[in-house]
Amino acid sequence: xxxxxxxxxxxxxxxxxxxxxxxxxxxxxxxxxxxxxxxxxxxxxxxxxxxxxxxxxxxxxxxxxxxxxxxxxxxxxxxxxxxxxxxxxxxxxxxxxxxxxxxxxxxxxxxxxxxxxxxxxxxxxxxxxxxxxxxxxxxxxxxxxxxxxxxxxxxxxxxxxxxxxxxxxxxxxxxxxxxxxxxxxxxxxxxxxxxxxxxxxxxxxxxxxxxxxxxxxxxxxxxxxxxxxxxxxxxxxxxxxxxxxxxxxxxxxxxxxxxxxxxxxxxxxxxxxxxxxxxxxxxxxxxxxxxxxxxxxxxxxxxxxxxxxxxxxxxxxxxxxxxxxxxxxxxxxxxxxxxxxxxxxxxxxxxxxxxxxxxxxxxxxxxxxxxxxxxxxxxxxxxxxxxxxxx
Numbered sequence: 447x448x449x450x451x452x453x454x455x456x457x458x459x460x461x462x463x464x465x466x467x468x469x470x471x472x473x474x475x476x477x478x479x480x481x482x483x484x485x486x487x488x489x490x491x492x493x494x495x496x497x498x499x500x501x502x503x504x505x506x507x508x509x510x511x512x513x514x515x516x517x518x519x520x521x522x523x524x525x526x527x528x529x530x531x532x533x534x535x536x537x538x539x540x541x542x543x544x545x546x547x548x549x550x551x552x553x554x555x556x557x558x559x560x561x562x563x564x565x566x567x568x569x570x571x572x573x574x575x576x577x578x579x580x581x582x583x584x585x586x587x588x589x590x591x592x593x594x595x596x597x598x599x600x601x602x603x604x605x606x607x608x609x610x611x612x613x614x615x616x617x618x619x620x621x622x623x624x625x626x627x628x629x630x631x632x633x634x635x636x637x638x639x640x641x642x643x644x645x646x647x648x649x650x651x652x653x654x655x656x657x658x659x660x661x662x663x664x665x666x667x668x669x670x671x672x673x674x675x676x677x678x679x680x681x682x683x684x685x686x687x688x689x690x691x692x693x694x695x696x697x698x699x700x701x702x703x704x705x706x707x708x709x710x711x712x713x714x715x716x717x718x719x720x721x722x723x724x725x726x727x728x729x730x731x732x733x734x735x736x737x738x739x740x741x742x743x744x745x746x747x748x749x750x751x752x753x754x755x756x757x758x759x760x761x762x763x764x765x766x767x768x769x770x771x772x773x774x775x776x777x778x779x780x781x782x783x784x785x786x787x788x789x790x791x792x793x794x795x796x797x798x799x800x801x802x803x804x805x806x807x808x809x810x811x812x813x814x815x816x817x818x819x820x821x822x823x824x825x826x827x828x829x830x831x832x833x834x835x836x837x
Contacts, residue, residue, distance in 0.1 A: 510826075517823040518830070520570035526581075531591070532614065534607045537598050541589035542582040542611055546574035551644075551833055552617045554608060555581045556624030556632045558650075561748030563588030563741075571623065571816075571825050576833040580620070582611060584631075587744040594744040596699075596751045600758040605635050612642065621832060623825075625649030625816050626790055627749075630757060633765050636774045645832045646779040646805075649825060650787055650814050651795035653765050654757040658794055663690050663753070667721060667788045674720035681713035695754050698747045708739060714750065715742035721788045724813035766801050778835065779805035780828040782821060784812035 510519040526543040534540050546569065553572055557564050564581040572579050583590040585599045585607065612620065621644050624632035629648040636643045652658065661667055668675035679687065686693035696702060697710035719736030720726060735741060756762065764770065779802070783795035792809070799807045806828075810820040 512819070515819070517819055518826040519819075520567070520822060520826065521572065521574060522570070524566060524569050524574050526566065526569075529589075531589075532607075532611060534585075534610055535598055535603075537592065537595065538585050538603075538607075539591045540582060540585060540607050540611070541591075542580060543569075544615075545569040545579040545581070546572060546577045548578055550574075550576050550578040551836065552578045552580065552615075552620035553829070554612075554620050554622050555579065556608075556622060556628040556635070557582075557584065557588075558624070558626035558628045559587065559745055559749055560584055560604075560627050560631070560752050561587045561594075561745040562627070563590075563744070567817075571822075572829050573833055577621075577829070578617075580611065580615070580617075582608065586748050593740075594747050596747060599748065599751065600755075601631060601634055601752070602638075602758060604631055605638050608635055609639065609642075618642075619644045621645045621647065621829075623647040623829070626652050626814065627654075627752075629790075630654050630765070633774070634757075634759075636777060637765070637770045640773045640777060643774070643777050644835060646774070646777055647825065647828050647832070648779065648781045648805075649783070649816055649821060650790045651781065651783055651798050652790040653763070653794045653798065654753070654759065655794070656756070656762050658790070659691065659753050661791060662789060663694075666791075670788055671721050674717060678713050678717035681710050691750065691754055694746070694750050698750050708743070711742040711746040712737060712739070714746035718745075718789060722814045723818055724784070724786050724811070725818075766797060768801070771801050775802065775804050778832065780808075780824075780832075781805050782808045782810060782824040782828070784814055784818065784821060785809050786812065787814040789814040 510521055511517070512519050524545050526545050527548060529541070529543045531539045531541050543564070545566075555564065555568050555571075557568065561584075563583045568581050569579045584604050586593065586595040619642050622632045622636060623646075624630075625648065629650060630652045632646060632648060633653075636646055668679075678690075681697075682690060682693045694710055694714055697706045698714070700707050715736040716732060719732040726732070736745070752758070759765070761767075781795060781798065783792050785792055795807070795809075799805065808824050810818075810824060812818040812820050815821065816825065
């Protein structure tokens with residue numbers, strides 16, 4: 447089966463499963479948890495089962511703590527209360543899920559990538575008794591449709607989508623939680639709508655400046671991970687390696703055919719997977735997620751699209767400008783950064799800390815991933831502190 451045909455079938459499966467659900471006002475049943483795995487195939491991802499409605503008895507009544515280390519851990523696994531698709535434009539439908547207490551403090555989880563999507567584990571950074579948890583798959587990824595679509599897919603489209611969902615759900619203000627690209631988009635959203643944000647919880651700061659992109663995709667991180675870099679580099683012929691971003695763009699947009707697109711998507715995605723943790727996952731686990739054909743296609747295409755277009759910001763370093771930071775100084779903000787983060791190196795978090803000293807800033811002895819134990823501890827501790835804020 448050709449790769450394009452495989453993707454078309456995946457898109458068709460999503461369309462069949464969600465065609466009648468892509469609406470602007472009605473809630474829909476929860477998606478079967480098993481269908482959230484890319485490995486089960488696109489058709490399985492379209493399966494819809496009955497909603498799991500909120501019951502406080504479903505959840506642990508006390509915070510999760512590792513007895514050996516004393517560190518906070520994720521809250522126990524949780525099922526969504528509802529799963530929905532909202533039509534946000536003539537082309538795009540955005541998938542979102544609600545978890546936790548429908549009457550709780552609202553929080554928006556902003557995933558990374560861009561193109562990373564969400565799963566139920568994302569909801570476990572929050573106390574489900576205290577929070578009304580909203581997970582959103584940004585345009586073109588996760589269960590949003592059309593799959594891996596680049597048209598009408600910009601930072602400010604996502605910000606408008608968040609506002610449409612917030613208004614539809616009747617939420618006046620919400621906490622905004624994001625890491626990596628999620629920190630970029632969370633900052634941009636808060637700067638556009640500071641009156642709608644109660645707190646910011648940010649991890650692995652990424653400001654999408656040219657030097658950050660150059661570090662990870664051209665020259666810098668390869669000095670630390672030369673072994674992982676070889677596969678990323680070898681996907682591009684020597685004569686095009688002077689600009690990896692541009693060379694990958696040609697392939698990820700399909701200009702050289704479906705096989706080159708697939709090969710480039712896998713190389714791009716696995717490069718990030720191999721560099722995301724201070725103590726790397728096994729190669730088997732990295733390939734299970736980042737080496738999945740479906741995940742890697744959306745992840746690589748959308749990331750490259752945003753990076754080539756510099757996140758659609760008006761200027762390099764836009765998020766650090768005083769005029770922008772002044773808009774959010776009043777928002778209680780917590781930032782955690784891994785000192786040994788290779789994907790989003792600490793220079794960006796430090797620059798944000800200097801521009802925004804009002805924010806609480808913690809440094810951990812970790813890499814990039816939100817699931818490294820010290821990062822989890824800091825993030826869950828922050829959301830637990832903020833759950834008592836009702837501003």
